[in-house]
Amino acid sequence: MIKRVLLVDDEPNILNGYKRHLRKQFDVEVADGGAQAIKRLENDEAYAVVVSDMQMPDVSGVQVLAHAAKVHPDTVRVMLTGNADQNTAIVAVNEGRIFHFLNKPCQPEQLAKTLDAGLRQYQLLRAEHNLLSKTLGGSVSLMTEVLSLVNPTAFGSSSRIRHLTRQICSRLSIANAWEVEVAAMLSKIGCVSVPQETLEKWYGAKPLTAEEQKMVDTHPLVGANLVRKIPRLKGVARIIELQNCRMDKPVPKGDGPAEEIPLGARVLKVLVDYDALISSSSATQTMDVIANQRKTWYDPKVIDALRVVLQESEVIKSLTIAELKLGMIFDQDVKTNDGGILVTKGQEVNQSIIERLQNFQRTQGVQQPISVRELICEPAKDPVATA
Template sequence: MSDTEVLAAPAAAPAPARAPSATVLLVDDEPSILSALRRLFRPQGWRTLTAEGGEAGLELARQESVDLVISDMRMPGIDGAQFLQRMRELQPDAVRILLTGYADISSTIAAINGGQIHRYIAKPWDDNDIILVVREALARRGLELRNRELVELTARQNEELRDLNAKLEERVRQRTAEIAQINDMLELAYSELKSNFMLSMRIFAGLMDLRHPSLSGQSRRVSDWAQRVCEQLGLDERQRHDVYVAGLLHGIGKLGLPDGMLGKPISIMSSEESARYRKHTLNAEAALMPLAQLLPVAKLIRSQHERLDGNGFPDGLEGEEIPFGARVLAPIVDYDSLVAGFLAERRFSPEDAAASIRRGAGSRYDERVVAAFLEVLKTPLPDHAQDREIPALDLVPGMVLSRDLVSAQGTLLLAAGYAFDARVVRQVREYAQREGVKLSLYVKKDPQPAR
């Protein structure tokens, strides 16, 4: 039987904080005891279930979920200790209280050990005491259940957090891989862009070779020497790059000079021609100024004819005022011009030109640069033992160019490292036939022909 009636609490047992919806199971073989407890608990708002004996209580527990059970100790059939032990198996979360009316300590201990009871109450009981015990037990049960829920919630949240972390780590790994792939692509694109830029500069420098036969190959010679001098001096990559490009383009301002002045030695130029020649570095700087990447290069080209003693042009700079890259170019440009016959009426031999550069160290040229340049001149060119020379007609797809391919006029046609495909092989052959020249190329040994 059950009773859910709620009445006002009597003065003897005030009901402050109630445990709403709590279900209490009362088990006793004496109906009067059950009736008394039910009347006592009714004002507390608890739902009470009663059973006359242990078997009836177990049957009721199989049908109803209870929060607390109070059982008498001495009952026919199964006693309170046995009942509470089996109750523990049926509903382990229910609070178990033993109601005993005799001083059988061994039975009470058995109930405590087997049923793991929360409290035992001796008959006759005090109404206020028993109500306080039940309230405290229900409150404790509520806290335990809430704690269990929080522990389970924490466990679920931790598991979800682990899943999220695992997913986040996977996303970070994937994103990192994507970024690495993008960086690789950017590095490749930058490398190709840089390579194409340098090729463009070399082709641009080749315009001078087409402008006048006497200038053939000068840009490549100056830039190659400048690069080796920079390495000898231990300059950083950025400085080496700027000096190399400045060497390629150092004569670009001469494109605006008349044909008659291009091959004319400076020593026999008229005053008007000399004045016009001295402006070629300014013209080069002006031509390169729109290209932001070439601004440092333009400054080096402008100052290539400055002298340490201040007697150079166009600005009369002296000493440390002259950009170091321009100080690198100065003896190299003059050396090549002496050998080519651009500075004096007679052509200097390489030995005489080197001696002239050596005499200008300290007054005209930077002493460190002169020392490095003279050392470079004594150093043989890179070993080309791994090259082989072939006629253009023997060129096949898959071969790799090991040296720059230049025209008879000194114009760069293809840069070293170029891998030939069928289209370019055909163009090279057509060029050789069209120009009527016997064109030879240097390619790397053991080529891998294209399939």
């Protein structure tokens, strides 16, 4: 069990006394005052428990515990105070989100019992977080794999959109970037209800019947309703639902005022339309079409970010199977020598795909070279891991 704890007080004698009594039971570190505590919280790995005195000059205990909650949300926070009035308790609970109050002076035995309880709470929080992250990540992975099998055209689109989304979120410093990226990954999950031939007509810019157009138009709502069934993805579902909303048409919200379109949905609107248009025209022509609708259909700052991303972060290469690298994006369908499709355009190169291509190369042959896009950026992280 992790037993790393931080004790914060502006009286060195008190800190040294606590450390002397507790060092055999816990991995104790001390901070002489609030400013030093915040510096430790910024620079060190997470502490299981932080215990802070309330009344300290310059930086109060509430500020210390509030900062701990911000940078390490799972850290258990304990308040030491000799001024346990109602107002103190309210401020500490609301801003520091504390686990326990202790009155000063506090006996080492009482502090040790509180630290034991805090450590157990920390382990419980970490276990729940890890379980939820794995469950959430597994659910997202399962849905994308189902989409790749049921509707490869839609899967290829969401894969292409995802990689551009990651770059745009970084450039725009979007706070909940993980939600937007997961929304991009699942943006076409509602297309499981749309026949493959209808999607191929849509992406090929061919006329759709009224019934086909209705299926295409409603796939975001279908997808959002599916995603809402997964815990913690309510925000993701909302982005998916509103991915086709135009800037000049505010979102209705019952009988109340119109709702602003979430920034994540505005990012998806640009990328969804870009991906649909580029299948039948060049990147330059596509961006010109999108730019003509600035401020009416699209968020101008998203368009500007996309231009920069396309100019700076993508390189087109023609490679053999042996030259493929993880993280590259297929810029064309990969086919066997007799024309069978092995990988659809837009999928990310991963180890299983490389092995599949190697196997087909030995048996049936694979058309080479293969056109791929390589993103000049840091390796991607699992967005769910940051949730």
